[in-house]
Amino acid sequence: MSDIKNAILDYIKNEYLEEEDEDDIDFDTPLISGGIVDSFSMVSLKVFLEVTYKIQLPDSKATPEAFDSVNNIYELLNEFNVQ
Amino acid sequence: MAFQDNIRDIFKKELNGIRDDGIFKAERIICAPQSSEIEVEFPAGSGKKNVINMCANNYLGLSSHPDVIKAAHQGLDHRGYGMSSVRFICGTQDIHKELEGKLTKFLGTEDTILFPSCMDANAGVFEAILSDEDIMIADRLVHASIVDGMRLCKAQRDTYKHSNMVHLEEKLKLHQKARLKVIITDGSFSMDGDLAKLDKIVELAEKYGAMVFLDDSHASGFIGKTGRGTQEYCDVVGKIDIITTTLGKALGGASGGCVSGRKEIVELCRQKARPYLFSNTIPPVVVSGAIKVLDIISKTTERRDKLEKNTIFWRKSLTEAGFIIKDGETPIVPVMLFNAKLSQDIAKDLYDDGIYAVGFFFPVVPKGQARIRTQLSAAHDIFHLEKALDAFVKAGKKYDILGKSKKEIIERYGD
Numbered sequence: 001m002s003d004i005k006n007a008i009l010d011y012i013k014n015e016y017l018e019e020e021d022e023d024d025i026d027f028d029t030p031l032i033s034g035g036i037v038d039s040f041s042m043v044s045l046k047v048f049l050e051v052t053y054k055i056q057l058p059d060s061k062a063t064p065e066a067f068d069s070v071n072n073i074y075e076l077l078n079e080f081n082v083q
Numbered sequence: 084m085a086f087q088d089n090i091r092d093i094f095k096k097e098l099n100g101i102r103d104d105g106i107f108k109a110e111r112i113i114c115a116p117q118s119s120e121i122e123v124e125f126p127a128g129s130g131k132k133n134v135i136n137m138c139a140n141n142y143l144g145l146s147s148h149p150d151v152i153k154a155a156h157q158g159l160d161h162r163g164y165g166m167s168s169v170r171f172i173c174g175t176q177d178i179h180k181e182l183e184g185k186l187t188k189f190l191g192t193e194d195t196i197l198f199p200s201c202m203d204a205n206a207g208v209f210e211a212i213l214s215d216e217d218i219m220i221a222d223r224l225v226h227a228s229i230v231d232g233m234r235l236c237k238a239q240r241d242t243y244k245h246s247n248m249v250h251l252e253e254k255l256k257l258h259q260k261a262r263l264k265v266i267i268t269d270g271s272f273s274m275d276g277d278l279a280k281l282d283k284i285v286e287l288a289e290k291y292g293a294m295v296f297l298d299d300s301h302a303s304g305f306i307g308k309t310g311r312g313t314q315e316y317c318d319v320v321g322k323i324d325i326i327t328t329t330l331g332k333a334l335g336g337a338s339g340g341c342v343s344g345r346k347e348i349v350e351l352c353r354q355k356a357r358p359y360l361f362s363n364t365i366p367p368v369v370v371s372g373a374i375k376v377l378d379i380i381s382k383t384t385e386r387r388d389k390l391e392k393n394t395i396f397w398r399k400s401l402t403e404a405g406f407i408i409k410d411g412e413t414p415i416v417p418v419m420l421f422n423a424k425l426s427q428d429i430a431k432d433l434y435d436d437g438i439y440a441v442g443f444f445f446p447v448v449p450k451g452q453a454r455i456r457t458q459l460s461a462a463h464d465i466f467h468l469e470k471a472l473d474a475f476v477k478a479g480k481k482y483d484i485l486g487k488s489k490k491e492i493i494e495r496y497g498d
Contacts, residue, residue, distance in 0.1 A: 018244070035450035040230045041223045041242040051257075 004077065008070050011048050016041070027070040042067055049073070053082045105423070106446070111439075117146035117336060119462040123439060134439040135467050137457045140332035142305050142414055143376075143386045144462025150379065151335055151372045158371020170197075170364050171353070178370045185377045186341055190303075190328070191311060191320040194349040196356075197365055201300050201329035201340030202228040203358030208296075208325065208342050209236035211355035213265065218258040221267035222246065224275070226298055229267060238263075245272075248283045255291040264293035265325075270313030271301035274448050274456065276415030278306065281317035294324040300340075301415060304333030305387040305461075310380055324348065330369070335376040339365035386461040390414055393459045393468060400472050405485030407492075414459035418475070419452070421489060422496035426453040429478045436474040451498035 005027055013025065016037050031037045037045065046062045049055065057080075066076045077083075101107045112124040114131055117139060122131045145151055158178065168174035179197060186195040198204040205228035209219060217238040221229065224245045233240050241258065243251040251266065258264055266288055268279045281297065288295045299312040307315025312328070314320050325348055330339040342352050352359060365373070380386065394414045401408050407419040420426045426442030433440055433455070444453035457471075479485040484492050 015244075035445060038223070038446075040221075043240045044242050047239070047241050047257075 004082065005070050005074050007052070008049075008073055012037070012045070012070070015044055015048070027074075029070075030068055031070075032064040032068045037067070039064055045073075049077065053077060053080070055080045055082065117141055119144065119460055119464070119467055121439070125434070132434075132437070134434065134437050135463075135471055136460075137438060137440040137471055139336075139458060139460065140301070141336050141460045141462060142333035142390055142458070143310075143380065144390075144460045145333070145376050145379065145386070146336035148376075148379070151375050154375035155337075155368045155372035159368045162367035162371070164368065165366055166363050169360060169362065171360065174363055176367060176370070178367060178374065179364060182365075182370050182374050182377075183341070185374060185381075186343055189311065189377055189381060190326055190343045191314075192323075192326060192343040193346040195341050195343040196349045196352050196359060197370075198340045198342065198356070198359055199362050199364060200331065200338055201298070201327055202231075203362070204327040204340040204342045204356075205229045205232040205298060206235060207232065207356035207358040208327065208348075208352060209233055209238065209265075210357070211352050212325075212348055213238035213263060215239070216262035217265070218261035218263070219265050219267055220251065220254045220258065220293075222269065222272075222279070224272050225267060225269050226273060226300070229269075229298060233267070238265075246277065246280055248280060248287065251284070252287055252291075255287060255293060259291065264291065265296050266293050267296040268298070269301070270297050270299035270303075271306060271413050271415065273301050273415065274417065274443065275409050276411045276413045276417055276456075277409065278302070278313055278316060278411065278413065281313050281319050281323070285317075285319045285322045295322070296325040296327075297323045298327045300327070300329040300332055301413070303328040304376075304380055305390050306413065309384055310387040330365070330373045330376075334380075335369075335372050337369045337372055339369055339373065390459060390461040393461070393463050393465075396465060397457070397459055397468050397472075400468070401475065404472065404476050404479065405487070406475065406479060407489060409454075416457045416459065417454040418457060419454050419489070420484070420496075421451055421453055421493050421498050423453045425482060425484075425492075425496045426455055429482065430455055432478045432481065433471075433474050436477065438471045438474040440471075451493070 046057055050057055066072055112127055113121050114124060115122040119136055121136050123134050124131050162176055162178055166174040183195040183197055209232045213236055215237040219233050219238050220241050222245055223242045241254050243254050266284055271278055284295055302312040304310045306312050314323050325344040327342050342349060398416055409417045423444035426444055430440060430442035440455050440457050442455050
């Protein structure tokens with residue numbers, strides 16, 4: 001469980017945070033509502049999840065709410081039997 | 084009547100939510116032609132006030148130029164008011180083709196197609212030329228109209244960190260198997276005023292066999308030695324596959340946009356781009372004005388040169404006064420205040436002192452990056468800018484931010 005969460009967290013740090021960003025993020029940090037990931041660039045996260053876990057996330061599932069924290073994303077992956 | 088109270092309440096609730104979030108937009112009523120000095124009524128119903136305009140996209144000061152107005156009158160007299168048809172039925176005049184030809188020549192491309200706006204050009208072009216076998220890779224700060232256009236297209240989407248070429252290359256490698264790859268960027272980014280690294284982007288595109296899409300709306304007419312835009316500034320004229328730009332900013336400021344680039348892409352837009360197919364194009368009066376604009380700026384660089392001088396003066400003056408501005412060379416000069424309320428308070432003080440500039444904050448810009456965006460024009464004279472500077476310095480002293488670092492401003496006002 002924590003391996004998957006850590007992999008997602010690492011991806012988000014590399015993909016969305018700049019070197020000068022001081023704030024650290026954890027599994028509960030609000031990503032979309034917290035302004036770290038905007039709804040447009042969220043698509044990169046979707047591509048990462050689909051490629052890494054070999055799943056297809058329909059747009060109806062890839063919502064800002066479902067992507068709003070690492071924990072939320074992990075719950076979403078569970079629905080696709082990624083554990 | 085179907086629009087009963089319960090229905091009205093749904094909309095009222097949403098509007099109240101926008102007000103509660105502090106992002107409700109109120110229109111300022113301008114009671115004069117667009118210029119460096121305008122008469123404004125704000126809030127609506129209050130008295131009219133003369134202000135120096137620091138927030139228009141009137142970069143070359145051509146919005147109310149007498150020769151452009153004269154040409155527009157002639158267009159009205161000789162080609163009428165409206166077309167009452169889409170282009171491919173009976174909505175194409177000789178002057179539409181003339182304007183497309185002049186834009187092609189000005190931008191150094193193979194062909195051009197007009198759209199009712201650049202918003203429409205961006206909304207229509209991707210869907211017209213790409214399929215689900217293709218990938219669009221966009222800079223994260225591209226204009227909202229590009230975001231909409233990408234969402235309307237079946238091709239896969241990905242993004243790269245703003246102007247980060249290492250990240251872009253990673254994405255090009257990741258999507259190497261796609262049939263067509265398009266790198267998508269603005270030329271000049273409208274909120275930060277920085278320029279795309281177009282020479283590096285072209286280099287990567289050539290390395291990975293990708294196409295380059297450029298929205299040069301905030302650059303066409305004044306960036307580059309002769310105003311041909313970011314592609315001229317970065318010395319890649321002729322290497323950009325798709326350029327969209329607007330006639331609604333520097334190029335007369337009325338309305339209209341275009342897709343210019345490889346002839347096959349332009350032709351596909353004529354066949355398939357929905358905003359082109361299903362709406363009237365630019366009216367004759369605007370086409371005639373735009374032709375005159377291109378004639379003026381093709382003949383002399385006087386106006387873009389004056390704009391460049393104004394930009395240098397304004398950036399230097401603000402920096403010397405102790406403000407933090409976003410680095411760059413464009414006439415979009417964001418004065419960084421970091422705190423949303425501070426940006427609104429200072430914008431109000433400036434307006435009271437006769438300077439019209441707008442404060443932007445989240446979600447228009449990232450959290451903690453609130454700012455007042457100032458925009459220069461060739462219609463500004465140095466005395467306009469000196470007056471604006473006086474008002475900025477007065478506000479800067481009032482809020483004690485001059486010479487202060489980002490950290491100090493955030494410590495005092497929050498982010």
